Amino acid sequence: MPKIVDHDQRREQLAEAAWRVIRRDGVEGASVRSVADEAGMSLGSLRHYFTTQSELLEFSMRLVSERVNKRIQNMTYSGNPRQDIEAIIGELVPLDEERLAECEVWLAFVGSALAHPKLRELSEEVHDTLYAGFRRIVDSLIQIGMARPETDPHLEAMRLHALVDGLVVHGVTRKQTMSPEDIRQVIVYHLDRMAGEG
């Protein structure tokens, strides 16, 4: 079914054009017209893929989360659980240009989600999926003895989740003082503290 594949690919290309517009001009700048221009496509052709701006934005926001999930699913695990957990968390924070772009676009979407019910629903859905992922990480750390015995799994998962999202905000808004190396160090420090290491 080559036509369907083309259709999906074209939608992803348009979403990536929307990301570029959002990084430059914010979510408010990402009209169907400006995204069509950015993608070098006519407005009429874009409307073949997305009928409304809201549909385009929702797809573009969802694609950020799908890209991150796909990278995590395709990861080659080292077999060292602590190293693998660091690598999984590393996929969520701005450690390189690709992840910085995703985090910038994500933060812009979250900032406008209050005023866009569809984006808000999506950010809630992704929040819950992420919480579940952090909960699995905490449960694994407890199981393999890399979390202190007094660990409360629910509070610990909420804490790790908030810490990682805070690092996303800081990596995006304060690049000069929160470098990728700083972000990585805070994650390592946190996992060390969770394990009770000195």
Next chain:
Amino acid sequence: MPKIVDHDQRREQLAEAAWRVIRRDGVEGASVRSVADEAGMSLGSLRHYFTTQSELLEFSMRLVSERVNKRIQNMTYSGNPRQDIEAIIGELVPLDEERLAECEVWLAFVGSALAHPKLRELSEEVHDTLYAGFRRIVDSLIQIGMARPETDPHLEAMRLHALVDGLVVHGVTRKQTMSPEDIRQVIVYHLDRMAGEG
């Protein structure tokens, strides 16, 4: 100089009108015209206080941070350092309707800051002030023996800062599952873990 006081008060009232518009329609909805409407003022009168939308937005964003600072400065300390630190951190997160409003508006501003150089500068300035505050908190906790001996003050302050900003994001975007009580519990849990309490 009653005229100047009136002028400042009117600017704050307009900024509060901008907050209401932003919570409802996002930063992109906060034009000088919509804010004048919300404040029940003519566009001409608003322009007496703010010449451009950018000036209005910058002032409105700065006011969020000033309100929080003022509350912290006016706090009555209990003399119990741990309780006072919890209270200071509590002023930054959405524990009641006033702080939720501030956090929602702040997140909307941070989400649009990428595309607005003035808002970005301001968010960087506030980030640095907050980091310095968290660093003082960590230094105090070390001094009074409420942080484990292996605490790295810089990493610990970056971690606390990221955790608190993450809780702001979660309290705003996921009200149903991150209630004020959840947020408070994560902060208490974190300070307990920092102290090494079981």
